[in-house]
Amino acid sequence: MGNESMISLSGMVMAPVLAAGLPLAAINWHSVLFLLFASLASIFAVGVVLADNVVRMALYLVFSLAATAGLFFLAGAEFIGAMQLMIYVGGTLVLLVFGVMLTAQAPFVSIKPSAADRALAGLAGSSLLVVLLAAALSVDSWQRPGLSEVTAPTATPLGMALLGMRVDGPAAGAATGAVANGYLLPFEIVSIHLLVVLVGAAYLARAKRRRTPRPIDAAASAVSVVEGSTRVELPAALPPRSGSASALVSGGSK
Amino acid sequence: MNIVSLSAGCCLFATGPLTEPVGVVHYLIVGAILFTAGVVCMALKRNALGVLMGIELVLNGANLNFVAFSSPYLRGAGSATLGLDGQVIALFVILLAAAEAAVALAITLNFYNNHSTVDIDRADDLKG
Amino acid sequence: MAAFLINSVGLPEWLAWTITALVAAALILNVIAGGALAFIWAERKIAARIQDRLGPTRTGGRFGWLQSLADGIKLLAKEDLMPDGADGMLFRIAPYVSFCASFCAFIALPFAFDFVGQRLNVGVFFVIAVLGLEVFGVILAGYASASKWSLFGAMREAAQVVSYEVPLGMCVVVPVMLAGSMDLVTIAEKQGGWLTNWYLFHDPFTFVIFWVYVTCAVASVNRAPFDLAEAESELVAGFHTEYSGLRWSFFFMAEYASMFLVSALAAILFMGGWNGPVPLAALAGLSEGTGDTAHYLVRVVGLANLLTKATLGVLFMMWIRWTLPRLRIDQVMTTCLKYCTPIAAAMFAGAMLWQLAFPGGLIPGMARPAGEIREGWLEGPGGQSAPVVVPSVDGTVAKAVR
Structure with missing residues (x-):
């Protein structure tokens, strides 16, 4: 249905490109997607540094982390990518923005660093970047792999590994006759850790009497009304981690 | 379209043209940028929540490296990868980062309750 | 479709794939x-x-x-208005953030066997995760509007959605556990056959947890009685008080898209997906899969099945919206933390024990045999099975080839 018109249309669009000598057919689309996500992640990461408004920083951070999730998907780590979207972007950052709203003294608060601080940080940052890039570019032996080795998705082996069984790879155990170790113990430690953190954060953030009076302006009073319900809402905002921990278990219940 | 491809080519000038597959090095470069941005963010921001965001960026830069080293698509012929280990470490980093953010946010709220600000330069009560 | 374009029309490969992707995107946008x-x-x-x-x-x-x-x-x-004190960039971008999140979640949602934008082996997880991002647009809108009503609405929304992700995740885990896969296509395939194979009727625990899922789904897409974020009797219009015209309608497209999405997810997870109550195709000697026109027709019927179920879900949400009064914020939190979460946890444990007690189902012979469904990831690129190393309990390694 309409294939011919579509072809001619795309031919019209693509003809100049082909004439310019760019071999479209030879383009590696994996690389193009990588370039897209990588530049998004990097640009918005720099945006986080440059922005002064906290909420804008959070927005840029969301975009940067979402693009990083895209990179995870491209690297074949679907589960980590989905995890990143769910926990980081959907949980942690919502929590952060929540914190921004609870602590906003005036609309669009911005606490700016001084120019000298900026210059110093820029200097230190660029030298750090140079060191890291030099280190990254020295890893030559891993360059130029092909996509030919298509391997199975990793979510199920990952879930099995978290339950203490390894089903991935050439199975180091196959040669020696022993099963490679999984991650059951770290998994349990992390789950207990999350529970402790949950209780601790709820305890820390509980509503109590303020020692110093606060500036009485419109925004602060708007916030203080909301603050009364902090005790209910903040612990409520925490559990996604434990919820996704159970989703982890499900990944391995094959 | 020409401009787009030109700029894309410029971005890749150090890493090869678009016809080449992506390697581990490319991931490491992105990770380095995220890491540096995070460190600068942590050092520069005076807002406690800004510092928190810097920490998240740093952790993500590290995570990206872990995933790249464990990726099944990125290993060269015959070379070893981290395998599943890298992904599991990335997973635990994400989980612990969430826990860290929760506690740090609770501390920030406490700080705000006591000082009416989230400017960390004001946290100098213990200064002699 | 890409294969058709390459083989029959003779397009170059990259163009064929691009066109296929664009057509899929346009279809989802139209849905x-x-x-x-x-x-x-x-x-x-x-x-x-x-x-x-x-x-x-x-x-x-x-x-x-x-x-x-x-x-x-x-x-x-309508005139596109923006308040004086608003943060312009955030105010403009917020509706699109919301809409993009809803749209992206549709990518991994299968409409029938093989009718899926991108089949992911973590499909359920991806859909839930991306759906959770919708709240970001709402928070940004509330904050950037520089209006107290909007800010209140956004705070409520943030608290509500983030808390309801917990019981929602637990409910979703149960079908994942029963199917042994997070792939939405596999989950729906495992419920093929008669009505009794639907996970809704798998055991009493799944029946209960379906209703918990319905509650949490309604709450997580902000429909009444959980529409605290836009409670018009208290907050004027909540987070979208300051919006008008096209941007406002983007919020509403996102809301209806999310409603449809959670309903379709409920249909796939609990009500057999594109499998009808009676296995008409199997009785007629057809089966889903790649093949000729008859098989294609089977899939179209499956598409109609899924759309019907999802639409019924949306109509159900409308029914309760106009029937039940709105809850207070503390009641919303109580419902989540004191009722939904414990019930979901208990039902999760119950469903697990039921699986241990009756691995073949109550009525033997009714359940679809496990060997009949093949997980996509086990197949190699050429349709060959990849060897899977399965360690057994006593430490020996057995090689199983499926």
């Missing part, structure tokens, strides 16, 4: 936009009938079925 038009009209009619009114009757003929189109034109023609 969202067309669905929103139909659902808004349905919502008006249902609301009117429940309140003993007639609803729209004139626009476009007898049943007023063009009413939402007329509304859309009105919204397009």
Whole structure:
């Protein structure tokens, strides 16, 4: 249905490109997607540094982390990518923005660093970047792999590994006759850790009497009304981690 | 379209043209940028929540490296990868980062309750 | 379709894949936009009938079925206002963040066997994760509007959605556990056959947890009785108080898209997906899979099945919206933390124990044999099975080839 018109249309669009000598057919689309996500992640990461408004920083951070999730998907780590979207972007950052709203003294608060601080940080940052890039570019032996080795998705082996069984790879155990170790113990430690953190954060953030009076302006009073319900809402905002921990278990219940 | 491809080519000038597959090095470069941005963010921001965001960026830069080293698509012929280990470490980093953010946010709220600000330069009560 | 374009039309490979991707994206966009038009009209009619009114009757003929189109034109023609104190960039970008999140979640949603934008082996997880991002647009909108009503609405939304992700995740885990896969296609395939194979009727625990899922789904897409974020009797219009025109309508497209999405997810997870109550295709000797026209028709019937179930879910949400009064914020939190979460946890444990006690189901022979369904990831690129190393409990390594 309409294939011919579509072809001619795309031919019209693509003809100049082909004439310019760019071999479209030879383009590696994996690389193009990588370039897209990588530049998004990097640009918005720099945006986080440059922005002064906290909420804008959070927005840029969301975009940067979402693009990083895209990179995870491209690297074949679907589960980590989905995890990143769910926990980081959907949980942690919502929590952060929540914190921004609870602590906003005036609309669009911005606490700016001084120019000298900026210059110093820029200097230190660029030298750090140079060191890291030099280190990254020295890893030559891993360059130029092909996509030919298509391997199975990793979510199920990952879930099995978290339950203490390894089903991935050439199975180091196959040669020696022993099963490679999984991650059951770290998994349990992390789950207990999350529970402790949950209780601790709820305890820390509980509503109590303020020692110093606060500036009485419109925004602060708007916030203080909301603050009364902090005790209910903040612990409520925490559990996604434990919820996704159970989703982890499900990944391995094959 | 020409401009787009030109700029894309410029971005890749150090890493090869678009016809080449992506390697581990490319991931490491992105990770380095995220890491540096995070460190600068942590050092520069005076807002406690800004510092928190810097920490998240740093952790993500590290995570990206872990995933790249464990990726099944990125290993060269015959070379070893981290395998599943890298992904599991990335997973635990994400989980612990969430826990860290929760506690740090609770501390920030406490700080705000006591000082009416989230400017960390004001946290100098213990200064002699 | 890509294969067709390459082989029959003779397009180069990259062009064929690009066109295929664009067609899939356009289809999803049309499902969202067309669905929103139909659902808004349905919502008006249902609301009117429940309140003993007639609803729209004139626009476009007898049943007023063009009413939402007329509304859309009105919204397009409206002046695009922005408050003085608003943060311009955030204010403008917020509706698109919301809409993009809803749209992205549709990528991994299968509409029938093989009718899926991108089959992911973590499909359920991806859909839930991306759906959770929608709240970000709402928070940004509330914050950037520089209005107290908007800020209150956004705070409520943030607290509510983040808390309801917990019981929602637990409910979703149960079908994942029963199917042994997070791939939505696999989960739906495992419920093929008669009505009794649906996970809704798998055991009493799944039946209960389905209703917990319904509650949490309604809450997580912000529909009444959980529409605290836009409670018009308290907060004027909540987070979208300051919005008008096209940006406002983007919020609503996102809301209706999410409603459809959670309903379709419920249909896939609990109600057999594209499998009808009676296995008509299997009785006629056909099976789903790649093949000739008959098999294609089977898939189209499956598509109709899924769309019917999802639409019924959306209509159910409208029904309860116009029936139940709105909860208070503390009641919303109580429902989540004191009722939904413990019930979901208990039902999760119960379903697990039921699996241990009756691995073959209560009525032997009714369940679809496990060997009949093949997980996509086990197949190699050429359709060959990849060897899977399965360690057994006593430490020896057995090689199983499926």
